[in-house]
Amino acid sequence: xxxxxxxxxxxxxxxxxxxxxxxxxxxxxxDFYALLGPNGAGKSTTIGILCSLVNKSAGRVxxxxxxxxxxxxxxxxxIGIVPQEFNFNIFEKPFDIIANQGGYYGMPxxxxxxxxxxxxxxxxxxxxxxxxxxxxxxxxxxxxxxARALVHEPKLLILDEPTAGVDIEMRxxxxxxxxxINAEGTTIILTTHYLEEAEALCRHVGIINHGEIVENTSxxxxxxxx
Ligand code: ADP
Ligand code: ADP
Numbered sequence: 001x002x003x004x005x006x007x008x009x010x011x012x013x014x015x016x017x018x019x020x021x022x023x024x025x026x027x028x029x030x031d032f033y034a035l036l037g038p039n040g041a042g043k044s045t046t047i048g049i050l051c052s053l054v055n056k057s058a059g060r061v062x063x064x065x066x067x068x069x070x071x072x073x074x075x076x077x078x079i080g081i082v083p084q085e086f087n088f089n090i091f092e093k094p095f096d097i098i099a100n101q102g103g104y105y106g107m108p109x110x111x112x113x114x115x116x117x118x119x120x121x122x123x124x125x126x127x128x129x130x131x132x133x134x135x136x137x138x139x140x141x142x143x144x145x146x147a148r149a150l151v152h153e154p155k156l157l158i159l160d161e162p163t164a165g166v167d168i169e170m171r172x173x174x175x176x177x178x179x180x181i182n183a184e185g186t187t188i189i190l191t192t193h194y195l196e197e198a199e200a201l202c203r204h205v206g207i208i209n210h211g212e213i214v215e216n217t218s219x220x221x222x223x224x225x226x
Contacts, residue, residue: 010023032178077154098116125143142162199219
């Protein structure tokens with residue numbers, strides 16, 4: 001059973017623009033998969049559909065055993081999403097942001113607080129737990145979004161351009177963290193327009209351009225072709 005199955009997924013926005021022209025892909029459990037493509041290719045649209053921020057026009061999406069049209073609550077539990085833009089309340093404190101996110105998944109408060117501590121520590125921002133999030137640096141905000149996405153310990157972690165605008169040192173430490181949780185069993189999908197990032201992290205890569213998957217292969221094979 002794959003972690004993610006996408007079949008003939010299309011998206012036409014209200015203005016008539018066709019952002020996805022029927023993409024299909026599967027991501028195996030335990031894989032580290034990059035969706036690679038230039039700006040405007042359709043990466044965020046795909047991610048948006050996976051977390052129901054964007055309504056698909058047609059096609060099928062299944063997360064482990066849960067079809068998102070049939071059982072979205074189950075799919076939601078399997079997935080952790082790290083969006084591209086910071087979308088938390090800037091007056092809220094990191095600890096509360098994560099603990100409150102647990103409520104979104106119906107977790108008991110005590111468990112959500114335990115996870116908040118665990119992941120703020122794992123991501124090196126525990127000392128900022130009571131600092132209003134607006135005062136965090138860009139790199140800290142990114143790590144906070146990763147911690148928030150992990151509160152329910154999802155089997156599939158999806159990150160949309162996680163290291164865009166992050167300095168090289170921070171990028172490397174985020175890479176190490178992601179490699180570790182992948183090694184511990186979490187399937188990871190990330191979008192990126194850095195080949196270098198896909199090369200450093202991923203086993204498989206799908207290349208998307210103009211709303212179509214133009215290549216779907218192992219990173220090794222891709223690098224051999226270049
Ligand atoms: P990427 O994440 O690969 O940069 P996106 O999925 O954000 O690409 O966008 C794919 C295409 O869809 C782009 O051409 C973008 O301008 C267009 N697009 C995105 N959102 C909307 C929208 N709400 N309405 C119309 N077009 C959109
Ligand atoms: P609701 O509609 O239940 O109020 P929101 O859409 O306001 O939920 O989302 C609440 C929080 O959960 C936001 O921070 C949002 O980014 C995040 N979120 C939304 N959908 C998902 C998802 N599928 N997985 C993880 N976090 C999500």
